[in-house]
Structures are given as structure tokens and as C-alpha cells.
Amino acid sequence: MASSFSCSERTKLTWMLALLLILVMMLRVDGQSGFLSVDCGWTDSAGSTYNDSATGLPYDSDGKFMEGGLSSKISAEFIADAGNEQQKTLRSFPDGKRNCYTLPSAIGKKFLLRAMFSYGNYDGLNRSMDGSPFIFGLHIGVNFWETVNLTNLDPSLTLWKEVLTMAPANLLSFCLINLGSGTPFVSSLELRPLGDAMYPFLSTYVSVSYLRRFRFGDAAEYITRYPVDNYDRFWEGWSFSFNTYPWISLNTSRPVNRLNSIDVFQVPEVILQKATTLDTNYSFMEVSVEVGSNLDIRGMELLPIFHFTEIAGDIPNRTFNVYSADELLFQDVSLSPMRVESMYPTNRFLTNRFLSGSNTTSFMLRKVPGSKLPPLINALEVYSIVRTDNLTTSSEDVNYMKEVKKHYNLGRNWNGDPCSPREYTWEGLTCDYSNGNQNPRIVRVNMSTSKLRGVLAISFFMMASLENLDLSHNNLTGTIPNYELKSLKVLNLSYNQLDGPIPNSIVQRFQAGLLDLRLEGNPICSKGKYMYCSNTKNSKHVMLTAVIVPVVLVSLLVVLGVLWKVCQKGKIK
Structure with a gap:
């Protein structure tokens, strides 16, 4: 018995839409599949993972990524004010000069690695406020990354460090270095894969360490991260510091036009749809970037990345220059409506850019003569270079x-x-x-x-x-x-x-x-x-003795013989 089956056009369309939806969902899952989140020092007999309440991302305990160390909780007085579960626990390493976490990666793949440090007076020693240095080092792979300086830092605060790097192998090491000025510890680790074309200056020899990352315009929260940013980058809200005249916030709901061939930073659209500018009576804006009073800025090489999108209208009259100190970085910046433009100094890093006696650097955006509108900016990233010249063992x-x-x-x-x-x-x-x-x-x-x-x-x-x-x-x-x-x-x-x-x-x-x-x-x-x-050493010694002693005896006999002949000749005379 034979039967036939036919699909109507509507049925075919339904199946196609269903398959497309499944494909989109699969792509969405694959986009997050490379995320690794580790709650350091956390242990729970009920399981080894939990979902973070803010992001929904799963966090693992750190036992399978490291060896040694001591698991601890922050002091009870700081538990209630902890912003998330990861701040409540930590792992310290009182033994050894170097202790490392080994994280899964992929050779040649670019990653964002973020480490967070919440001291919380876990040891009851009040080390961050006792007046003595509390400093330890960080390595990314086999190269020095940065120091963590908790000296005179409120124990309730959380410090974070980020590095953008290219994995040299299928495993990526994060190491804490004991510098003799306090026990190293870490509260959480977050590894986020980046797109292959993103941050094109990254290589096996160059990584960059996060200093600041700002979003401009109005922001509901101080930190914007995943799921707004698919790569879980932290964006600090600039408007939380500068939201009064003459600063003006702009926003739009229109879609941003990206050119995939040049958009290598993938700034979230919601961030590019907002900007900060000035009242038209002003001609320049200065963006000051403070990198933290505990950072060592000596010899620091900077890389700023500016993100611009003209959202004020379709026929704007806005042209400006961008300066770092007195150096002109970008001249006659004129933006196309609703198109993202990202700019950074290519093939070089900026040196000696901090104001005398401070940990602050600044960038100036100044409109050029003939421009009716003052400058605007949507986002800014500032990094310092991390040299990764050391080679890993075979x-x-x-x-x-x-x-x-x-x-x-x-x-x-x-x-x-x-x-x-x-x-x-x-x-x-x-x-x-x-x-x-x-x-x-x-x-x-x-x-x-x-x-x-x-x-x-x-x-x-x-x-x-x-x-x-x-x-x-x-x-x-x-x-x-x-x-x-x-x-x-x-x-x-x-x-x-x-x-x-x-x-x-x-x-x-x-x-x-x-x-x-x-x-x-x-x-x-x-x-x-x-x-x-x-015993090989004794055998060699015996062999040498067996050779040397006869030679010495023969030599002595020869000398004695010569002397005897000389004496005999003397008697004959």
C-alpha cells in the first residue's frame, strides 16, 4: 500500500520559520558556550555550579582549575552588603611564590579574562588598612600582567582587573605572585571569548590591560555588562560623574549602521544610541580618565579607543579634532549619521600621558573652525600594553x-x-x-x-x-x-x-x-x-687512581735512574 504526502506553501513557510528560529537559538547558545565563570573558594555539597542572580550565567567552583590554596569567606560584617555571591568567598595562597589557575582556551583565540578581588577582612587581620603595603602580582600565562595593590583600600570594596589576550595554547594560565607584601588571593575569574576579528592589535606578543571603559549619555546603572554586551565587558556610566550643564545627553532609537569590515569592537547598539555633547556655546570637551591611585603608572603605555556615532540628525554640521595632551591624534573627525566610527592610534602606544603628580590622563575633543556643533562621544576604552614576549615551555x-x-x-x-x-x-x-x-x-x-x-x-x-x-x-x-x-x-x-x-x-x-x-x-x-x-663515581675514581699511580711510579723510577747515573759518573771522575 502506497501513500503520498504534500505540503502546502503555508506549511513549508511554517517549517522554514521554525528551523530559522531553532538556528537563531543555537547561534545564541553557541555565543555563550565559551563563557567560563569561576567562583574562587566556593564549595557546596549540593553541586558545583549555580546561576548568578544578576546575569543568569552559571558559576563553577574552582577546585578543578587549580591546586592548593585555602578557601575562605569574607568577614560576617561585609556579607550582607556583598553585591553578588562571588564576593562572599575567595581563595588565598599563603604558600609558594607562584600559584596558578589553568583555564581551558583555544590556541590563537582572543579572550577577555577578568579577575575580581574582594578582601572583606577574611583573615581578621585588617591587612588592607593596617598601614603596611598589601601588594601581590598577576601573570597572564608566563608574562607579568599587573600588580594588585590593596594598600589603604576599604575592605568592603571590590577591585577588578581585566586583560584582553590571545591564548598561546589550548590552556590559559592565570597566576598569583607572592611579592612578600601580603598573601595573594582571588574572589572570581571570568573568561570570555572574543570574536576573531575583534581588537586587531592583539597578538601572541601583545595583550592589553583594562584601565577604564566608559559609556556616555544617560545610563540607568553604573555598570553595563552582559546580556547587554554579548562579550560581558564592563562599561562604566560617564553620566554618573558628569550630568550637569554644559554637558548634554543625546539619545535615539534608530538602528546603528555597522560596517562589518571595520567594526572590530562590537560596541553594543544600546550604548552607541546614546552620546554626550556640550551646549553649542562651548567649543571643546575634555574627558579626564583616572586610572586608580594604587596603580603604578611609571612607564605605562596607553591605548585609547574612541567610539563615535552621529545621532543628532541626518544633516549635522559637526567636525572636531581629538588630542592627547598636546598631540593631535585624529584630525577633522566628521561623522556620518547613524554609522559607528571607532578610532585608535595604530601601530603605537602613548607614553608619558599622565598629569604631573596624579594618576589622571585626559583627552580633548575640540571643534574645528566652521563647525556649528561641538564634539560628541558615545564610548571610550583605555588600555595599557602588556608585553607577552616570554615564551612558554615546549x-x-x-x-x-x-x-x-x-x-x-x-x-x-x-x-x-x-x-x-x-x-x-x-x-x-x-x-x-x-x-x-x-x-x-x-x-x-x-x-x-x-x-x-x-x-x-x-x-x-x-x-x-x-x-x-x-x-x-x-x-x-x-x-x-x-x-x-x-x-x-x-x-x-x-x-x-x-x-x-x-x-x-x-x-x-x-x-x-x-x-x-x-x-x-x-x-x-x-x-x-x-x-x-x-658506584659510577667511585669506579671513575678507582680507574683514575689505577692510571695515575703507575705513571707517577714510573716517572719517579726514571728520575731516580737519571740521578743514579749522574752520581756514578761523578765517582769515576
């Missing part, structure tokens, strides 16, 4: 060492990058930096007397750059893996519990003089007398 070496750590369940403070920066190299590792612009390689591992138990980890033999491996005085059992050694020159496995045959590949390298093998103190050496079963 990814192969990093993966192998992490496998070793997991294999032996090591309690060492091995987090962050093993070799970079140099002053934070993992304990027991020696790295080679001689290749200049290439990633550092691990050339020596010394884990002697480290209470290692179990079989010998294969990962050691997979490291192409490893030259010296010392695992002596542990409790390693089983046999030596039969892997072809790549560059290993010294293999010290003495005083363990290793047994079984030694692989031919290792024996051959030893016999050829390419490998210094040490196995004394293992059961394997009770089955025969082998050169590698004696």
Missing part, C-alpha cells in the same frame, strides 16, 4: 611532566609553566633557553629522594630534549621500559627496587659510551656484576 615537555605529576600523585607546587618565567622554574627541573626565539626545553629532571613509588613513568623516555634524569633513592619497582632513548646522556636509577632485564637499547648506548647508567642498590644488580651496578 608543549610536549609540559604534557609529559604533567603526566609524571599525575602518575606519581606528586604534592609539589608544580603549576603554571615549568620553565617560564625563569625565576619560577619548577623545582627539580633544569631548562634550556639557548635557542632564542624558540620555546624552552627541559633538559634535566632531578627527582632524587622524592618518595616516588610504583613503576617507572614512560613519559620520561618520551621527552626528546631530556639529557639527565636522576630518580635515585626512591621506591621505584618493576622493570625499565624498553624505549629508545632520544637524547638522554645520564640515567641515575640507583637505590630503587628495579628488577628484570635491562633493555638492549639502553645497554647498547651504555656500551657505546653514550649513556652514563647507574643502577647500584637495585635487585637487578644482585643477578650479576655489571659496570653499571657499581
Whole structure:
């Protein structure tokens, strides 16, 4: 029996609209799927996530992103006034010089990383107000990002730091550095993926640190963020500081025309539909940017990004110049109606732009002769450069060492990058930096007397750059893996519990003089007398003695013989 089925045009249209709606919803979900929000120090036996009451975004506990540290809650006197759940808990790191969070990312992908710090006198020491410095450092990956200075800061306040960066690998490290002036801590971490074309100046060598980000015109709230901004950037309301004459707020409901080829900042439309200008009797506006009294501005290089959209009418007469200090940045800025224009100094950063004795810089917008209308501005972002010149350790070496750590369940403070920066190299590792612009390689591992138990980890033999491996005085059992050694020159496995045959590949390298093998103190050496079963250093000493002593004796005999002949000749005469 056969049947036929036909769709009416209305049915087809209904299905098409339904599919389109599903596609839009999928795109919407995918747009948020890369968000990672971490509530540091938060633990809850009922689950590991919760939805933030303000944004609806899910927050995870931080246990799977770091090791060590102490979970704490802020003091009870500040709990009630906390703006969100993330401010109530934190994780501090009293031990170690460097402690890192490892966050999932994607190599070459651009991200916004935001860290928030709510002290809240969690330790009862009132450290931020006791008069002594309370400062610790931050690293993004293997590069110094910024310091967190909480000295003389009200403990009820929350400080936040943001960096825009390009991930060098599929994992992104955020590290807290103990500078000896207070215990590092963090309250929350938020990782937000950016569009590939956004912030085109970002590279593997250049990141930028947030200083201020303003929206102009009227704003209902001091901070505008997600879901208004799809990338969850924080926009501070300028009108909260300047909302009186001669400042004038403009707004429109008309859609903003974006040119996708040049709109690389994706400022939310609701922000571009509002602006701040001046009464027509005024010719210039000065935008002062204070970056915080606790920031070190010495040598700071700035990058301002101006966002303009003409919303006053279709035939405006508005042309202006933009200055930083006395330097003309942009000349004869004339905007097209309802079209976004974003401007920033290309291929350079601004230096020495802070007013003497202050942490304030300013930008001036001045109308040019002939312009009937004064300047206007919709949004402004100000960043400082973060040099990311340090290279990460070879990814192969990093993966192998992490496998070793997991294999032996090591309690060492091995987090962050093993070799970079140099002053934070993992304990027991020696790295080679001689290749200049290439990633550092691990050339020596010394884990002697480290209470290692179990079989010998294969990962050691997979490291192409490893030259010296010392695992002596542990409790390693089983046999030596039969892997072809790549560059290993010294293999010290003495005083363990290793047994079984030694692989031919290792024996051959030893016999050829390419490998210094040490196995004394293992059961394997009770089955025969082998050169590698004696103390290598003592063997060398005995060998040298065996060679040197005869030479010295022969030399003495020769000298005595010569003297005897000389004496005999003297007697004959």
C-alpha cells in the first residue's frame, strides 16, 4: 500500500520559520558556550555550579582549575552588603611564590579574562588598612600582567582587573605572585571569548590591560555588562560623574549602521544610541580618565579607543579634532549619521600621558573652525600594553611532566609553566633557553629522594630534549621500559627496587659510551656484576687512581735512574 504526502506553501513557510528560529537559538547558545565563570573558594555539597542572580550565567567552583590554596569567606560584617555571591568567598595562597589557575582556551583565540578581588577582612587581620603595603602580582600565562595593590583600600570594596589576550595554547594560565607584601588571593575569574576579528592589535606578543571603559549619555546603572554586551565587558556610566550643564545627553532609537569590515569592537547598539555633547556655546570637551591611585603608572603605555556615532540628525554640521595632551591624534573627525566610527592610534602606544603628580590622563575633543556643533562621544576604552614576549615551555615537555605529576600523585607546587618565567622554574627541573626565539626545553629532571613509588613513568623516555634524569633513592619497582632513548646522556636509577632485564637499547648506548647508567642498590644488580651496578663515581675514581699511580711510579723510577747515573759518573771522575 502506497501513500503520498504534500505540503502546502503555508506549511513549508511554517517549517522554514521554525528551523530559522531553532538556528537563531543555537547561534545564541553557541555565543555563550565559551563563557567560563569561576567562583574562587566556593564549595557546596549540593553541586558545583549555580546561576548568578544578576546575569543568569552559571558559576563553577574552582577546585578543578587549580591546586592548593585555602578557601575562605569574607568577614560576617561585609556579607550582607556583598553585591553578588562571588564576593562572599575567595581563595588565598599563603604558600609558594607562584600559584596558578589553568583555564581551558583555544590556541590563537582572543579572550577577555577578568579577575575580581574582594578582601572583606577574611583573615581578621585588617591587612588592607593596617598601614603596611598589601601588594601581590598577576601573570597572564608566563608574562607579568599587573600588580594588585590593596594598600589603604576599604575592605568592603571590590577591585577588578581585566586583560584582553590571545591564548598561546589550548590552556590559559592565570597566576598569583607572592611579592612578600601580603598573601595573594582571588574572589572570581571570568573568561570570555572574543570574536576573531575583534581588537586587531592583539597578538601572541601583545595583550592589553583594562584601565577604564566608559559609556556616555544617560545610563540607568553604573555598570553595563552582559546580556547587554554579548562579550560581558564592563562599561562604566560617564553620566554618573558628569550630568550637569554644559554637558548634554543625546539619545535615539534608530538602528546603528555597522560596517562589518571595520567594526572590530562590537560596541553594543544600546550604548552607541546614546552620546554626550556640550551646549553649542562651548567649543571643546575634555574627558579626564583616572586610572586608580594604587596603580603604578611609571612607564605605562596607553591605548585609547574612541567610539563615535552621529545621532543628532541626518544633516549635522559637526567636525572636531581629538588630542592627547598636546598631540593631535585624529584630525577633522566628521561623522556620518547613524554609522559607528571607532578610532585608535595604530601601530603605537602613548607614553608619558599622565598629569604631573596624579594618576589622571585626559583627552580633548575640540571643534574645528566652521563647525556649528561641538564634539560628541558615545564610548571610550583605555588600555595599557602588556608585553607577552616570554615564551612558554615546549608543549610536549609540559604534557609529559604533567603526566609524571599525575602518575606519581606528586604534592609539589608544580603549576603554571615549568620553565617560564625563569625565576619560577619548577623545582627539580633544569631548562634550556639557548635557542632564542624558540620555546624552552627541559633538559634535566632531578627527582632524587622524592618518595616516588610504583613503576617507572614512560613519559620520561618520551621527552626528546631530556639529557639527565636522576630518580635515585626512591621506591621505584618493576622493570625499565624498553624505549629508545632520544637524547638522554645520564640515567641515575640507583637505590630503587628495579628488577628484570635491562633493555638492549639502553645497554647498547651504555656500551657505546653514550649513556652514563647507574643502577647500584637495585635487585637487578644482585643477578650479576655489571659496570653499571657499581658506584659510577667511585669506579671513575678507582680507574683514575689505577692510571695515575703507575705513571707517577714510573716517572719517579726514571728520575731516580737519571740521578743514579749522574752520581756514578761523578765517582769515576
